[in-house]
Amino acid sequence: MRVLRQETGMVLLLVLVVITLLAALVTELAFSTLVDLRLTETFRDSTRAYYLAKGGVRAGMSILQRDTNGYDAPGDPAELWSMGIVQYPVGDGLVSVQIEDLAGKINLNTLVASDTSNVNTVVKARVLRLFELLEIKDxxxxxxxxxDWQDTDDRVYVDPDTGQASGAEAGHYLQLDEPIRCKNGPLESLDELQLVRGFSPELNRKIAPFVTIYGTDKININSARVEVLMALSADPxxxxxxxxxxxxxxxxxxxxTLNALTWLNDIPSLANLDRGPFTVKGNVYRIESQATVNDGARRAEAVVAKTGNQLLYFKVD
Ligand SMILES: [Ca+2]
Ligand SMILES: [Ca+2]
Known part of the structure; x- marks a missing residue:
């Protein structure tokens, strides 16, 4: 009897173990199925958000094409592009678009005339002043x-004012722990700055609101920040x-219009200011588009030229 009771006990225990295992398995299975389903939904939402974000960039481009008033002044009621699109519902999703005129920033790629070693001393003075205004060391x-990163030669830049060879060419970059080539050409992104001697991600974040790698050396007086305007001239x-x-x-x-710049005469210290560096409109714009569809969220960034409706840069995260 005792043996029988023991065996019955063992069977009960086994049944219990099997039931527990089965229950765990079923829960696990249900959970996995749920996860699979959720993944599919998330993938679907993410894919829809991707297309919506891309659509936002297209919408931004078409808004810019409709801006033909000859000036670019963010915040002006006539400047619809500068209002962007805020949380606009599309199907199950929402899309937001922001457009920024890059002509209000200093174009670092104009430091050197393209495919040459000719330094644009006006732009050089601007970049120097900007860095000093931002209290950037060195x-x-x-x-x-x-x-040196941009000019085509391999001679270290000697500052004509100080006589100091303060640049960096292949000799510097090839001696790094992880040697790299000196670009000897224009920057293709602001991230590329981090490869240039002395630049860091922190420094990049500091200068990013004031600089660009697109457009011309003209600065849009309607969109430049205080620091950019201040960097434009040292004398006066x-x-x-x-x-x-x-x-x-x-x-x-x-x-x-450029004629409207005569207003500058009203500021006595600026009466003799060279109007040459100024423009009143942009041509290259940065478009940021953010889209969400349920749990899916994607962000697209583009740089476009208004002339020819050209896409110069495009990325979706
Ligand atoms: Ca405009
Ligand atoms: Ca060089």
Missing amino acids: ADSLTAALI EISRDAAESIIAQRKKEPFK
């Missing part, structure tokens, strides 16, 4: 390294007060 050697100096007056004025009335 502005001289950073600017020189940026020149554009003081912070003067730059802020320009910004206050353009909020009242954008500079719609």
Whole structure:
């Protein structure tokens, strides 16, 4: 009897173990099925968000094509592109688009005339002043390294003012722990700056709002930030007060034509300022499009030229 009771006990225990295992298996299976289903849904939503984000860029491009008023002044009621698109519902999703005029930034690729070793001393002075305004250390050697990175020759840049060889060519880059080639050509992205001697991700973040690698050396007076305006001229100096007056004025009335720049005469210190560096419109814009569909979220970034409706850069995260 005792043996029988023991055997019965053992069987009961086995049954219990099997039931527990089965239950665990069933739960696991149900869970996996749920996960698979969720993954499919997420994939579907993510894919839809991807196309929606891409569509946002297309929408941004077409808004820009409709802007033909001859000036670009973010915030002006006539400048629809600058309003962007905020959380616009499309099907199950939402899309937001922001457009930024890059002509308000200093184009680092104009430091050296393309495919040459000819330094644009006006732009060089601008970059130097900007770095100094942003309290960036070693502005001289950073600017020189940026020149050498772009110019076609392999001679280290010697600053004509100081006589110092402060740049960096192949001799520097080939001696790194992980040697790289000196580009000797224009920057293809702002991220590429991190390869240039002295630049770091932190420095990149600091200068990113003020610089670009696209467009011309002209600065749009309607969209430049205070620091960019201040960096434009050393003689006469554009003081912070003067730059802020320009910004206050353009909020009242954008500079719609180059003739409107005569307003600058109203600021006594700027009466003799060279109007040459200025423009009142852009041609290259950065479009950022963010889309969500349920749990799926994607972000697209593009750089486009208005002339010819050209896509210069495109990335979807
Ligand atoms: Ca416009
Ligand atoms: Ca070079």
